[in-house]
Amino acid sequence: MDRRRQTGQAGEDLAVDYLRRLGWRIVERNWRFSRVGEIDIVAVESAEERQTLVFCEVKARAGTGFGEPLEAITHVKLQRLHRLACLWMATHEMGYDKVRIDAIGVLSPPGAQATITHVKAVRL
Amino acid sequence: MSAVSGIAQAQSVALLGVDATVVDIEAWTGSGLPRTTMVGLPDAALTQAKERCRAAVLSAGYAWPAQVLTINLTPASLPKTGSHYDLGIAAAVLATQGVLAASSLRGIILLGELGLDGVVHPVRGVLTALLGARRRGAEQAVVPTSQLREARLVEGMTVRGVNTLTDVVAVLRGGDGVTPPPVVVTGDATAAGPDLADVVGLTAARWAVEVAAAGRHHLCLHGPPGVGKTLLASCLPGILPALCPSEALEVAALHSLADASIEALPVRPPFSAPHHTASLASLIGGGARIARPGAISWAHRGVLFLDEAPEFSGQALEALRIPLESGEVILGRSESTIRYPARFQLVLAANPCPCGLASTPQSTCTCTPMAIRRYATRLSGPILDRVDIQTQVLPLKQSLLTGLGGEPERSEVVAHRVGQARSRQAHRLSATPWSTNAEVPGAHLRKRLPVPLGMEAVDHAVAAGLLTARGVDKVIRVAWTVADLAGADRPTSDHVFAALALRQGQSR
Numbered sequence: 001m002d003r004r005r006q007t008g009q010a011g012e013d014l015a016v017d018y019l020r021r022l023g024w025r026i027v028e029r030n031w032r033f034s035r036v037g038e039i040d041i042v043a044v045e046s047a048e049e050r051q052t053l054v055f056c057e058v059k060a061r062a063g064t065g066f067g068e069p070l071e072a073i074t075h076v077k078l079q080r081l082h083r084l085a086c087l088w089m090a091t092h093e094m095g096y097d098k099v100r101i102d103a104i105g106v107l108s109p110p111g112a113q114a115t116i117t118h119v120k121a122v123r124l
Numbered sequence: 125m126s127a128v129s130g131i132a133q134a135q136s137v138a139l140l141g142v143d144a145t146v147v148d149i150e151a152w153t154g155s156g157l158p159r160t161t162m163v164g165l166p167d168a169a170l171t172q173a174k175e176r177c178r179a180a181v182l183s184a185g186y187a188w189p190a191q192v193l194t195i196n197l198t199p200a201s202l203p204k205t206g207s208h209y210d211l212g213i214a215a216a217v218l219a220t221q222g223v224l225a226a227s228s229l230r231g232i233i234l235l236g237e238l239g240l241d242g243v244v245h246p247v248r249g250v251l252t253a254l255l256g257a258r259r260r261g262a263e264q265a266v267v268p269t270s271q272l273r274e275a276r277l278v279e280g281m282t283v284r285g286v287n288t289l290t291d292v293v294a295v296l297r298g299g300d301g302v303t304p305p306p307v308v309v310t311g312d313a314t315a316a317g318p319d320l321a322d323v324v325g326l327t328a329a330r331w332a333v334e335v336a337a338a339g340r341h342h343l344c345l346h347g348p349p350g351v352g353k354t355l356l357a358s359c360l361p362g363i364l365p366a367l368c369p370s371e372a373l374e375v376a377a378l379h380s381l382a383d384a385s386i387e388a389l390p391v392r393p394p395f396s397a398p399h400h401t402a403s404l405a406s407l408i409g410g411g412a413r414i415a416r417p418g419a420i421s422w423a424h425r426g427v428l429f430l431d432e433a434p435e436f437s438g439q440a441l442e443a444l445r446i447p448l449e450s451g452e453v454i455l456g457r458s459e460s461t462i463r464y465p466a467r468f469q470l471v472l473a474a475n476p477c478p479c480g481l482a483s484t485p486q487s488t489c490t491c492t493p494m495a496i497r498r499y500a501t502r503l504s505g506p507i508l509d510r511v512d513i514q515t516q517v518l519p520l521k522q523s524l525l526t527g528l529g530g531e532p533e534r535s536e537v538v539a540h541r542v543g544q545a546r547s548r549q550a551h552r553l554s555a556t557p558w559s560t561n562a563e564v565p566g567a568h569l570r571k572r573l574p575v576p577l578g579m580e581a582v583d584h585a586v587a588a589g590l591l592t593a594r595g596v597d598k599v600i601r602v603a604w605t606v607a608d609l610a611g612a613d614r615p616t617s618d619h620v621f622a623a624l625a626l627r628q629g630q631s632r
Contacts, residue, residue, distance in 0.1 A: 068190035071158045078157075103157055105190075117190070122157050 011060020132219030144256020164197030339605030347517030578617020
């Protein structure tokens with residue numbers, strides 16, 4: 001496994017830990033639909049007895065030399081995520097009140113505390 | 125990283141022609157995927173400002189917000205153009221990031237373009253922008269160091285210079301700014317084109333130019349090619365009174381719109397001599413979307429010289445009519461209506477016919493009578509109507525070239541007489557809105573000022589059909605200037621004759 005994939009995998013693990021601490025239920029990780037792509041995290045947020053299905057895109061970086069992690073989430077990526085979300089909903093049992101797409105940026109410099117930036121409702 | 129949301133505001137100036145409006149640059153950051161948008165009617169160059177600013181901020185070692193960043197320029201309805209907003213945008217963004225205190229930006233006009241490496245580049249119109257901002261109560265400004273001298277021409281304004289974005293941060297934190305290396309300013313008081321001493325002979329024409337200068341009369345020089353019409357005309361700025369400080373500021377403000385930097389206030393009146401192929405837009409000002417000043421505005425408070433005037437397009441010449449009356453030009457374009465000052469003294473030079481030799485003694489004109497007539501009508505009535513002095517410049521006699529005419533007077537000597545005549549006029553017209561004889565309307569001439577003595581010659585000319593009612597006004601106007609030059613309190617018959625002589629060859 002090369003260093004970039006390590007960073008990505010570790011970032012997703014950190015994001016999952018972070019969401020669990022928020023009290024979210026992780027439904028699925030790395031759900032792939034043939035050639036369309038992959039959803040990093042599918043989770044459910046429960047608040048005030050309402051269930052929100054959240055599709056999360058995680059972007060992890062080891063440093064800001066190439067910019068902030070969230071800057072790498074482009075319009076094209078969001079469009080693909082939107083399509084994947086629709087496909088996921090078409091192939092799964094649904095019983096949720098709302099649906100949302102979030103972006104999570106993980107900045108984990110080697111040997112230092114990782115920083116997580118969570119931006120809600122980037123699309124939909 | 126927490127999503128800091130903040131607002132900061134910096135000030136800059138929007139220029140529409142010579143009219144300046146203080147613009148607030150607001151920067152707002154909020155949560156969302158990182159994205160920078162710019163609103164408030166920016167043009168293409170200004171929309172690209174965010175890319176320049178971002179690179180400059182990063183080069184200077186600061187962070188660009190990784191959030192939603194909205195930059196707004198208010199008043200949003202005003203079209204904005206140019207690259208001088210960069211400093212204000214960068215400063216407002218840095219303030220949202222806590223690099224600068226938001227309060228440190230209050231009341232400081234920021235002007236300057238940023239390079240990708242964070243270097244501040246000079247921009248056009250600094251003087252014009254700061255003059256406008258000062259009138260609107262601004263007291264502090266930050267400009268590129270190379271334009272510090274230009275900016276300091278504005279009175280009552282504390283200006284500091286910057287070379288880089290790092291300097292901007294230092295200045296806004298209370299620093300003194302960068303001082304430019306001193307330069308030796310060379311006085312241009314005497315460097316005002318050719319001297320009248322270079323003009324050999326042409327006694328009558330020299331005198332016509334002197335009278336024109338003294339009364340600020342528009343002038344038309346007729347004559348065959350090569351007699352020195354162009355030389356005479358270019359001597360005019362040298363004998364006109366020097367610009368007073370407020371006029372010099374007006375002239376410098378206009379020139380600041382074209383040149384990147386101005387070192388000192390101009391002393392001599394400007395001289396603008398567009399070629400006769402000049403387009404309408406280059407002559408009166410123009411251009412798409414937002415009009416730029418033309419030759420008549422470069423001649424503001426100075427001389428507009430149209431050499432070979434009949435060769436100018438009819439449209440271009442007619443376009444001069446309104447500026448000649450109002451002293452300004454108003455240019456309407458899709459996005460704005462712009463006013464440029466254009467109070468100039470018009471000097472026309474014309475050949476009498478296409479070959480140039482008609483009505484010159486001892487020469488043979490090869491043009492047909494029809495061609496001569498057609499050539500003469502190129503300068504239309506309405507334009508010539510505004511020209512008080514029309515004079516023939518006749519070719520030299522051999523004797524004058526060999527020095528028998530005596531040493532010609534130098535510009536300095538003539539300028540002194542012109543200055544005295546001007547102060548007589550200013551004194552006499554002190555209770556009126558005018559300051560020179562050429563501006564005085566006919567009614568005031570005839571009713572409020574004493575009638576010149578010896579008007580019989582004028583009556584004869586009218587009776588003979590050589591002079592119209594409007595022509596009479598012009599003769600009286602010029603007679604007053606001649607009297608002013610002679611130091612007389614009221615024009616006498618000599619002065620009236622002289623004024624009539626200055627209209628020779630004209631039948632209206």
